[in-house]
Structures are given as structure tokens and as C-alpha cells.
Amino acid sequence: MSKMQLGPYINFQGQAREALEFYHQVLGGKLDPQALRLEVNGAVLIGTDGHPSYPAKVGENMAVALGGADETRLTKVFNGLADGGRIKGPLTEQPGGARVGYVMDKFGINWVVSIEKA
16 A cells, blocks of 8 residues: 555645745745645645635635545545535646545545546
């Protein structure tokens, strides 16, 4: 079974780089400004600038990010999270090759599932 990563995914609506640089200054760690990703002591914070057509709403600007390369396992997890919840964006191949999907579980928690190419 391959390793999965789990951490917060935050929509900064156009300020992701600025926010992550700030968190990097405060928390330290390793910042990848291209990927909008900050790793601190094994924990990973992922940022996004969002999409202009879908501005972030308070309470919906955060999700739990789950990623890895085990396509079978992560597809099953995605479908399990959708059970009793709502798929907001199906698992879809992105320009970089990863498949990404968005789902709100039955408890109202948003999830971003990313399946990297093995």
C-alpha cells in the first residue's frame, strides 16, 4: 500500500503565494512557491488562488487535501467520502497529469482528492 498525504487545502482567492510566504516566515519549513505548498515538520499546507468564477465563501475556503499515487485506493476513498455527501467536482485529469476531485462528505467537510501518476 503506497503512502498518502493528508493536510489542509486553503483557497486564498488570489493571495496564495503571499499567504504561504507569510506562513513560511512565521513557521519555517520548506516552501515550494511554484506548487503553493509549505511543509513544516512533516505537515503539509497546500494553497490555491481559487477560480475567479467560483469565489471562496467563508466556511468553504478550506478543505482536507488527500493525495497519493494509489489510484485504486484513492478512488475508493473519494467514492466513500461522497456516500451520503455530494461530489462537487468528479475526479478529472488535470494538465499536470494528476486526477483531482472535490467532494463534500455527509458531515459538510470539503475534501480535495489528488491521484498522482505513478
